[in-house]
Amino acid sequence: MSENAGRWLRDEIENAILSNEFGPGERLDEMVLASRFGVSRTPVREALMQLNAIGLIEIRPRRGAVVIDPGPHRIYEMFEVMAELEGLAGSLAARRLDEPSRQAITAAHKRCEHSAEAGDSDAYYYDNEEFHKAIYAASRSEFLEEQCTQLHRRLRPYRRLQLRVRNRLSTSFLEHCGIVDAIFAGDGEEARRLLRSHVGIQGERFSDLVASMATR
Amino acid sequence: MSENAGRWLRDEIENAILSNEFGPGERLDEMVLASRFGVSRTPVREALMQLNAIGLIEIRPRRGAVVIDPGPHRIYEMFEVMAELEGLAGSLAARRLDEPSRQAITAAHKRCEHSAEAGDSDAYYYDNEEFHKAIYAASRSEFLEEQCTQLHRRLRPYRRLQLRVRNRLSTSFLEHCGIVDAIFAGDGEEARRLLRSHVGIQGERFSDLVASMATR
DNA sequence: GTCAATGATCGTGTATACAAGAATTGAAAT
DNA sequence: ATTTCAATTCTTGTATACACGATCATTGAC
Numbered sequence: 062m063s064e065n066a067g068r069w070l071r072d073e074i075e076n077a078i079l080s081n082e083f084g085p086g087e088r089l090d091e092m093v094l095a096s097r098f099g100v101s102r103t104p105v106r107e108a109l110m111q112l113n114a115i116g117l118i119e120i121r122p123r124r125g126a127v128v129i130d131p132g133p134h135r136i137y138e139m140f141e142v143m144a145e146l147e148g149l150a151g152s153l154a155a156r157r158l159d160e161p162s163r164q165a166i167t168a169a170h171k172r173c174e175h176s177a178e179a180g181d182s183d184a185y186y187y188d189n190e191e192f193h194k195a196i197y198a199a200s201r202s203e204f205l206e207e208q209c210t211q212l213h214r215r216l217r218p219y220r221r222l223q224l225r226v227r228n229r230l231s232t233s234f235l236e237h238c239g240i241v242d243a244i245f246a247g248d249g250e251e252a253r254r255l256l257r258s259h260v261g262i263q264g265e266r267f268s269d270l271v272a273s274m275a276t277r
Numbered sequence: 278m279s280e281n282a283g284r285w286l287r288d289e290i291e292n293a294i295l296s297n298e299f300g301p302g303e304r305l306d307e308m309v310l311a312s313r314f315g316v317s318r319t320p321v322r323e324a325l326m327q328l329n330a331i332g333l334i335e336i337r338p339r340r341g342a343v344v345i346d347p348g349p350h351r352i353y354e355m356f357e358v359m360a361e362l363e364g365l366a367g368s369l370a371a372r373r374l375d376e377p378s379r380q381a382i383t384a385a386h387k388r389c390e391h392s393a394e395a396g397d398s399d400a401y402y403y404d405n406e407e408f409h410k411a412i413y414a415a416s417r418s419e420f421l422e423e424q425c426t427q428l429h430r431r432l433r434p435y436r437r438l439q440l441r442v443r444n445r446l447s448t449s450f451l452e453h454c455g456i457v458d459a460i461f462a463g464d465g466e467e468a469r470r471l472l473r474s475h476v477g478i479q480g481e482r483f484s485d486l487v488a489s490m491a492t493r
Numbered sequence: 494g495t496c497a498a499t500g501a502t503c504g505t506g507t508a509t510a511c512a513a514g515a516a517t518t519g520a521a522a523t
Numbered sequence: 524a525t526t527t528c529a530a531t532t533c534t535t536g537t538a539t540a541c542a543c544g545a546t547c548a549t550t551g552a553c
Contacts, residue, residue, distance in 0.1 A: 092505095103537055114326075135420055138419065145361055149361045316508085317509070339514055340534090341535070497551090499550085507541085507543095510537105511538075516533075517532075519529090521526105523525085
């Protein structure tokens with residue numbers, strides 16, 4: 062348990078939402094949560110407000126908190142923004158790359174390769190996250206890194222869905238290769254372009270997303 | 278006063294921070310704030326946590342809240358991200374422009390023109406905000422609009438500083454003209470490019486920022 | 494039978510009380 | 524004089540109690 066109950070609860074409830082235990086639209090009763098986690102309403106309310114700030118739930122005054130249902134279109138919009146931010150991170154990384162960042166990216170990239178070859182989608186899911194985070198860090202813009210990490214976290218469940226699509230694993234890794242090449246070559250604009258299309262969900266990938274959301 | 282004290286307090290304290298009444302690094306005592314605003318600590322704590330989520334203050338466990346001091350470099354990073362998001366908004370606006378958005382942009386642009394000609398920096402500050410918001414809305418991406426609005430709000434005080442720089446008013450308006458042309462022409466990439474350089478603070482504008490921050 | 498009004502009930506919003514960790518101050522020892 | 528340790532005080536974190544608005548059900552009228 063984290064040092065204060067509020068943040069611990071935030072993570073607990075967040076996980077419950079991301080793992081779909083609390084489905085979209087579901088009402089979150091403060092007292093129910095309080096007794097479930099063995100605390101009073103006060104830290105529960107703190108956690109709920111933080112989740113509200115993150116954008117996972119909506120708190121309507123005097124009417125309680127409900128889990129937000131983003132809907133395919135909004136998810137598409139979120140990926141669109143994510144693509145833009147990652148593109149920026151990539152272009153900065155390419156221009157500012159130093160040795161530690163280079164090594165971090167290489168290491169994460171290698172781990173992705175192993176997971177992809179093994180066809181281990183769960184491992185790739187994790188390694189992919191590390192790969193992208195390595196690029197955020199390499200941008201050497203702390204603010205950008207924070208923004209990317211936050212949005213990445215929020216998109217986590219949908220990313221997971223995407224990886225289940227046929228061939229997505231190897232396609233994703235191939236795209237990573239191009240991105241790494243561009244960054245290491247110092248080609249910021251190419252890195253930006255590749256990351257944008259890697260992260261965004263254009264064309265058929267959008268229907269893939271909608272389809273996988275329908276069957277969860 | 279808003280319907281619940283928490284949000285009202287959030288706005289109150291936020292304004293106090295943005296207007297520099299609570300300076301960077303300053304400690305925010307819950308009881309002091311509570312008695313100042315005539316409420317108990319509970320809504321004060323709620324407001325502080327929301328401000329923490331926004332990024333205006335930092336809450337260290339058991340050690341209270343302090344106003345964050347971004348520092349020139351971090352502000353630069355924030356403008357860099359803002360420029361990217363606005364660029365995206367502009368490019369989407371150019372591709373998706375409809376009649377209501379076109380009218381909204383035109384109206385805001387006209388108001389900017391008047392303020393700029395009058396040399397009224399306060400009026401321009403406000404009209405400029407409306408102009409940019411019109412572009413966010415024209416992107417027809419609700420999520421992007423929210424992100425832009427949020428970041429714009431956070432950068433408000435520094436934007437204000439920037440406008441005080443000599444000739445910035447007319448320069449800014451001239452840039453607006455180009456942006457409007459590109460959007461109305463449906464040239465998404467040009468709109469993106471122009472907005473990026475309009476919003477970002479490259480070169481001498483960065484030293485202008487640092488200088489104006491030092492003398493406030 | 495349907496709709497509206499009124500009262501009951503439930504849940505959130507706020508205040509206050511209590512617990513526990515951190516900062517501070519003072520004294521003692523080196 | 525300086526440093527360290529301990530005790531006190533101050534502030535935050537959590538629980539609980541109370542107030543008020545919203546929702547729901549029941550009853551009455553049309």
